[in-house]
Amino acid sequence: MSAQVMTYLFVGATFALYIGIAIWSRSASTNEFYVAGGHVNPLANGAATAADWMSAASFLSMAGIIAFEGADGARYLMGWTGGYVLLALLLAPYLRKFSKFTVPDFVGDRYYSQAARLVAVVCVIFISFTYVAGQMRGVGVVFSRFLEVDINTGVVIGMGIVFLYAVLGGMKGITYTQVAQFCVLIFAYLVPAIFISIMLTNNPLPMLGLGSELAGSGEHLLDRLDGLTTELGMSAFTEGSKSTVDMFFITAALMAGTAGLPHVIVRFFTVPRVRDARISAGYALVFIALLYTTAPAVAAFARYNIISNVDGMEYAGAPGWFTKWEDSGLIAWRDKNNDGVVQYRGGNAMSPAAPDFADMRGTSGERLLNNESTSNDNELYIDRDIIVLAHPEIARLPNWVIALVAAGGLAAALSTAAGLLLVISTAVSHDLMKKTFMPGINDRQELMFARIAAALAVGIAGIFGIYPPGFVAEVVAFAFGLAAASFFPVLMLGIFSTRMNKEAAIAGMITGLTFTFGYIVYFKFISPELNNADHWFFGISPEGIGTLGMLLNFAVSMMVMRLTPPPPEEVQRIVENIRVPR
Amino acid sequence: MENDKNKAYWSANLRLMFTLLAVWFAVSFGCGILLVDYLDQFRFGGYKLGFWFSQQGSIYVFIALIFVYAWRMNRLDREFGVEEQDEDRS
Known part of the structure; x- marks a missing residue:
């Protein structure tokens, strides 16, 4: 059977599965729509979080970046996994104890301020939309390459699928489709990696194959790769070319940004207990690490295969x-x-x-x-x-493996898109409608607003996919910097300092955001010709500036908090209350 | 009384947290970034040691940290009598 027929079969089968789950898990109340009723098993939530988190960028792009950058690729590997340690130790259990529906909910209540809630809503919507546009584009690319349909048709089909399970099922539908999508995507990532690892190194585990000897040569793969790259006048694979300062700041921005991304945080609102939130973050990282420890192996195998197949x-x-x-x-x-x-x-x-x-x-x-x-x-x-x-084809793997990779790429993009769209729709229906403009609406009306907002958000995301604004690719990488400079300090200080008040939070968020946003806009859009290490502050690239924005946010918050009155009694009691599980 | 107990629980939690975060910083920012060139002169199987920390080792340590945290916190919850009863979500 040809690769294309196989791909139709695999993609069709996985889509049928997602639709089946959507019909089986419809939401009947806002509680189900927002947090899946709050009784998701922590292991299932771990798998759902992994799929939610691992986007088209993790599945399609990351190994490619590492293949060409070698050692510098470590900033993504450490940044996008290390954030889970911060999430598990500093945020997830406490936000779960707080027991609300959205991240702006926490900001609004903890800082007893509608203004803070609105700033948070704007940040959530901005971060999520820049991120979701990239996912829809990823769906279109997979469709056009493997099914030979037009990119735009691909985007529309992807929108239809997400529409079905996000609008009908809300968080409940999304959770169980994400579990299925995780299984599809991890299987699709590991199978070709295992095949190629055996072919090159005789070791079936790619994470170990990366450190093994090349079959029949007695030379370690990485040493051989270093030799080949230097010989061809490229920089050696295991040596980085980014400065240590820049690596440090970019990695820190990705970590704090990961911990501050709203669509990841809300997943921890869906488990029954504080204890489940802690262990669930551990399960999530195990599932994520399956892909993240394989990616550098895929990268090295691909670089080796390309050089040896293509050169000459x-x-x-x-x-x-x-x-x-x-x-x-x-x-x-x-x-x-x-x-x-x-x-x-x-x-x-x-x-x-x-x-x-x-x-x-x-x-x-x-x-x-x-x-x-x-x-x-x-x-x-x-x-x-x-x-x-392309790697499965380069390594001449069977057609069904190639089809599997296409289905996996779609699973990765769709699962992340759905999680982001849900966060956007709840920010609109819950934080804007119910909590700000129309406090009188009942649960049924709020649910209807949530569905309408989800439907609209799917539509807008699709339009971004079909007519990608030129700046999307540039901006996606910065969603992390912005999340690090805005949400992370506000959430963390809100839990760890009873003295933290509304004035400090708003001043901190505005400082962090304007500084980070301004720096990025200056170097990316106003004076791109100056975008090099000579002109950067302390040699920090726009990609890593979120870390400095975060430090500024912390500094301003600490100062303002000392100069302004402490928060009201009942807010201090909320903080003391979220610190203990019972 | 209740208040003192909660304070003691919180400071035990903070101690555990700072210890684990110190390890988190040491493996990723320490071994994976600041010391990577120094560590690269040693080998770990087919890897240079610094390269292994930055592309493999740190991730394994992150997983271990979260599980240690969850396990120790569950024990602290019981020691201080603040563990959750089943299904107390309102």
Whole structure:
């Protein structure tokens, strides 16, 4: 059976499963719609959190980034897992004890202020929408590459599926589809990794294969890879090129941002007890680590396979995957020395680095480019995002594995999209409608608003997927910096300091947000030509500036809190109350 | 009386938390970032040691930290008599 028919079968089967779960787990009350009634098993919540958390970026992009950056990729590996330690120790159990429905709920009640609640609502909606646009795009890319439908049709199909289970089922529907989606995505990630690990190193566990000897050579994979990359004039795989300061700040921003992301925090509102929230964070990290410890192995295997298959290959005899991805515009080759052979070396092959295809074919049949050639010997451009999708084909794995990867990529994107859309819809129906503008509505009306808001949010997300605003890719990485600079300090101080008051929280959030936002906008949009280490504060890139924003937020909060009156008695009692489980 | 007990519970919680966060910082920011070049001169099987910490080891330690925390906190809850009864969500 061809890979395409297989893909239709796998994707169709998993979609049928998600729809079945959606129909079985409809929500009848706001309590079910917002927090799945609060009785999700902690193990199930762990799996749901893992799927909620691992997005198209984790599944499709991360291994590709590590494959090309080597050691520097560690900032994502540590940043996106270390945040769970902060979440489990500093936030999740206490927010669960507080027992409300949304993150702005906590901010509004703890800081006895509608203004603080509204600032939180705006942050939630902004962070979640930038994030969800990327997911919808991921759905479209998988559809167009594997099912050969138009990207936009793919986005619409994805929207339809999310609509069904998010609007009907709310948190209850999302929780159980996420459990199913976790199983699909982790299976789809591990199977090809295991195959390739056995082929290269004879070790079935990719995490161990990464540190093993290459089959039949007696040389360690990583040493060989270091040798190959240096030989070809690239930087050695296990050596980083980012400065230590920048690595430190980016990793810290990703960690604090992870702990402050609303769609992850609300998952811990769904378990029955404080004790379950603690252990559930542990289960979630185990499930996440299955993918995160495999990703660096996939990255190293892919880099090795690409170098050994592509460098020195005659274009005329190129394998199918090479020309197919060239047709999609994600691989480009310029035959600088006119020998018909692909030379893969260090440096960018062209300027600008991203290919701009002319509507003509060259002498070997390759797509010609309008870009300027660069003076180095490199002739190849490979988009990082194709590594996970193309690797099974590069390694010549059977068709069903290729189909499985497509279904896994869709599961990763859809599960995260649904979690984000739910957070947006509850922020609107609960925090804006019920708590701010229409306090008189009853539970049934609030539920209706929640469904309408979810439906609208799905629609807007779809439009972002079809007409991606150019800045989305730039901004997604910064959602973390903004979450770190706004939510994390406010939530943490709200739990760990009884003295923390409304004035300090608002001043802190505004300082953290404006500073971080301003720095990013300045270097990314106003003066992109200055965006290099010489002009950065202390050598901190915009990606890592959220950490400094967070420190400023903490500093301003501490100062303002000492200069203004303490919070009212009953708020101090709330804080003392959330610190004990009973 | 009740208040003193809760205070003691809270400071025991903080002690545990700071100990675990110190380990968290040491493996990730310490071994994985600040000391990575120094540690890379040692080997751990087929890995350079610093590279292993930053791409594998720190993640395993994070998991262990959360489970140790959950286990110790459940014990503290019982010691101070603040553990939850079943199903007390309103």
